Amino acid sequence: MNNKDTTLAESKPAPAKPLPSADDPFNARFWDGLRQGRLMLQTCMDCHVPRFPASRHCPHCHSELCDWLAVDGHGVLESFCTFHKAYWPGFAADVPYSVVQVRMTNGVRFYSNLVGVDTPDIQIGMQVQAVFERVEGSDVTLLKFKPNAQGAT
Amino acid sequence: MNASQLRASVVGVGNTRYATMPELDAYDLGLWALKDALEDAGLDFSDIDGLILNRIPDYQRFAELCGINPAYTLTTPGHGRFSGICIQTAAAVLQAGLAKTVALVYGNNGKSAGARYGGESDNYGSGGAGLWFPYGMTSPGAFHALMWQRHMAMYGTRPEQLAKVSMAFRHHASLNPQAVMRKTFDLDAYLEARFICEPLRLLDYCLINDGGVAMIMTLADRARDLRQTPVHLAAFAQRSQFVDSTFPPEDFWREPMAQAGAETFAKAGISHADVDALMVYDNFSPTVMFSLEGFGYCPVGESGSFVQDGRLKLGGQFPTNTSGGHLSESYMQGWGLNVEAVRQLRGNCGERQVPGAEFVHYMAAAPVISSILYTNHEQ
Numbered sequence: 063m064n065n066k067d068t069t070l071a072e073s074k075p076a077p078a079k080p081l082p083s084a085d086d087p088f089n090a091r092f093w094d095g096l097r098q099g100r101l102m103l104q105t106c107m108d109c110h111v112p113r114f115p116a117s118r119h120c121p122h123c124h125s126e127l128c129d130w131l132a133v134d135g136h137g138v139l140e141s142f143c144t145f146h147k148a149y150w151p152g153f154a155a156d157v158p159y160s161v162v163q164v165r166m167t168n169g170v171r172f173y174s175n176l177v178g179v180d181t182p183d184i185q186i187g188m189q190v191q192a193v194f195e196r197v198e199g200s201d202v203t204l205l206k207f208k209p210n211a212q213g214a215t
Numbered sequence: 216m217n218a219s220q221l222r223a224s225v226v227g228v229g230n231t232r233y234a235t236m237p238e239l240d241a242y243d244l245g246l247w248a249l250k251d252a253l254e255d256a257g258l259d260f261s262d263i264d265g266l267i268l269n270r271i272p273d274y275q276r277f278a279e280l281c282g283i284n285p286a287y288t289l290t291t292p293g294h295g296r297f298s299g300i301c302i303q304t305a306a307a308v309l310q311a312g313l314a315k316t317v318a319l320v321y322g323n324n325g326k327s328a329g330a331r332y333g334g335e336s337d338n339y340g341s342g343g344a345g346l347w348f349p350y351g352m353t354s355p356g357a358f359h360a361l362m363w364q365r366h367m368a369m370y371g372t373r374p375e376q377l378a379k380v381s382m383a384f385r386h387h388a389s390l391n392p393q394a395v396m397r398k399t400f401d402l403d404a405y406l407e408a409r410f411i412c413e414p415l416r417l418l419d420y421c422l423i424n425d426g427g428v429a430m431i432m433t434l435a436d437r438a439r440d441l442r443q444t445p446v447h448l449a450a451f452a453q454r455s456q457f458v459d460s461t462f463p464p465e466d467f468w469r470e471p472m473a474q475a476g477a478e479t480f481a482k483a484g485i486s487h488a489d490v491d492a493l494m495v496y497d498n499f500s501p502t503v504m505f506s507l508e509g510f511g512y513c514p515v516g517e518s519g520s521f522v523q524d525g526r527l528k529l530g531g532q533f534p535t536n537t538s539g540g541h542l543s544e545s546y547m548q549g550w551g552l553n554v555e556a557v558r559q560l561r562g563n564c565g566e567r568q569v570p571g572a573e574f575v576h577y578m579a580a581a582p583v584i585s586s587i588l589y590t591n592h593e594q
Contacts, residue, residue: 079348079349079351080335080345080348080349081349082345082346082349083345089346115346115461121458140361140365140463141361141362141364141365141368141463142361142364143357143360143361143364143412143413143414143415144360144410144412144413144414145351145357145412145413146409146410146411146412146413147333147411147412149333149334149337149351149353149354150334150335150348150351153351156351158410158413159351161347161350161351161352161357161361163361163462163463171459171461171462173347173350173352173462174350175350175351186364186365186368187368197349202349204349204350206350
């Protein structure tokens with residue numbers, strides 16, 4: 063969070079950032095999982111390929127059979143970019159901020175943010191692991207990533 | 216008819232001004248461009264028996280406004296990749312005998328209508344975009360910024376090399392009276408331009424404007440009898456990369472581009488060295504680099520050194536986007552580039568003419584890959 067001007071922040075609450083759509087029953091289990099500190103992914107019960115976002119049919123084998131399984135939170139940082147323009151007022155105080163593109167060990171990919179690392183220290187190829195970050199003033203938890211302490215590979 | 220008579224040909228091209236024109240909607244802009252293209256071809260509205268629209272919302276209303284009842288009608292969404300798709304579809308419609316004279320019409324009032332490519336209205340690629348808004352991820356520009364960052368990390372390409380793309384196109388725009396941005400800039404000015412989504416700067420982004428573009432196509436045997444020097448589609452091909460396309464492709468769309476490029480060159484019976492000018496879809500400048508590699512103009516990972524010494528500039532080996540392209544003429548979603556290909560092959564480009572141009576290659580890198588090779592050769 064920024065702490066540029068706490069006086070201003072106290073007198074006038076910062077505009078909210080966008081939150082996941084509440085009207086998205088397909089992905090509800092994903093967000094429920096994050097709230098409980100677990101990474102849950104819809105997984106095909108026929109070909110066992112996990113997927114996100116959720117969908118009725120498996121894009122791989124087209125089966126409708128699926129379940130939500132807790133998965134390993136490890137991945138690799140494929141790329142990142144740094145926003146200097148705020149597309150929502152809620153991000154105005156954050157620019158420049160970085161978005162990362164992560165590929166999990168199971169192949170599923172996410173856009174997210176890297177916590178605890180300044181932009182100049184972000185490296186493509188870094189090993190990362192999932193962290194669960196509660197959005198203040200809401201019941202939403204976001205999937206973020208931090209460098210993997212054991213990330214030697 | 217023999218094979219060369221069965222080729223599809225462009226017999227008329229037209230466009231509006233490119234500017235902010237709040238008094239005109241997409242129908243007005245499309246109709247303006249269509250009148251211009253018909254005049255260019257020496258044809259009348261009543262000659263149109265095939266109508267292919269792009270970005271204009273309603274085909275019925277548009278045809279009603281034109282006062283025509285075409286035999287064949289198609290409308291397509293306002294995504295830039297659809298210019299290539301529409302042109303290839305028009306060729307197929309002509310070759311199947313569904314129509315004899317196809318009008319392709321594009322109208323875009325995005326500037327005045329306040330079209331936004333990032334933020335709440337972002338639906339680039341999939342309806343899933345909203346899932347990434349909480350992380351601040353949005354816009355096609357960011358998608359390409361992620362790709363370019365990765366390209367730099369993998370191959371050592373540098374900002375000073377990418378700069379040469381938008382610098383060359385701006386130079387071309389300075390020779391094109393209808394280009395929106397005509398003031399040239401140097402490397403320092405490029406590097407000093409503000410970041411929008413780093414590593415991409417303002418000068419790596421296309422220019423949103425209002426405008427319209429139209430093309431008239433027939434088969435080659437009919438084209439010969441019309442007003443203009445016909446420009447033929449020597450060959451064309453299309454591929455896609457939709458699997459996992461919510462995220463940037465691992466290979467920068469290289470595989471589908473390689474396939475489309477190989478098919479195009481094989482059908483046309485020519486090689487890269489025979490191509491006189493390139494029209495490369497430039498929504499963002501890195502797309503040009505990915506295209507040069509994917510379509511085989513340079514080896515994988517070497518687009519940086521390939522462009523750095525002026526190869527893309529007029530007078531260079533492959534003059535590219537001689538109109539200024541999306542980066543400097545105007546973002547007309549591929550249509551302006553295809554029209555420029557036709558004008559080059561007719562020799563109509565004045566100061567920016569590529570002398571003796573015989574083959575021009577239009578290529579677009581996106582989840583739909585298009586490759587169209589235009590020629591003025593009669594055989």
